[in-house]
Amino acid sequence: MEFRDNKAIYLQIAEYVCEHILLGKWKADEKVPSVRELAVEMEVNPNTVMRTYELLQNKNIINNKRGIGFFVEEAAIDNVRNYRKQQFITDELPTFFRNIYLLNIGFDELESQYKMFVKENFNA
Numbered sequence: 001m002e003f004r005d006n007k008a009i010y011l012q013i014a015e016y017v018c019e020h021i022l023l024g025k026w027k028a029d030e031k032v033p034s035v036r037e038l039a040v041e042m043e044v045n046p047n048t049v050m051r052t053y054e055l056l057q058n059k060n061i062i063n064n065k066r067g068i069g070f071f072v073e074e075a076a077i078d079n080v081r082n083y084r085k086q087q088f089i090t091d092e093l094p095t096f097f098r099n100i101y102l103l104n105i106g107f108d109e110l111e112s113q114y115k116m117f118v119k120e121n122f123n124a
Helices: 009-022 035-042 046-058 077-101 106-122
Strands: 060-064 070-073
Touching: 009 046, 009 077, 035 106, 046 060, 060 106
Parallel strands: none
Antiparallel strands: 060 070
């Protein structure tokens, strides 16, 4: 995984985990990779992955079954959407709105581009 300089690595790993859950690659009640397994896969220190898992536990996205490992919460998809939605609204939407205002992009053009993006990327 290529990490960006503008965001903490543990938060980028959290995005990776959340995306896997939203895409259905990791399903409710399924075991997720151990801290060591994910650290090796991401090429990071296990403490970084542990920090990610602690964050995701606090957001009720994963849970720790002592002695067994980490598992995806039953309501993980809803919890991921709520967590990511709040992040997007707070961190990214102001910049997005500023750009569409400055570039004079109308809602019709935006909707058209969005539909094309979904069609090309998600075969919807």
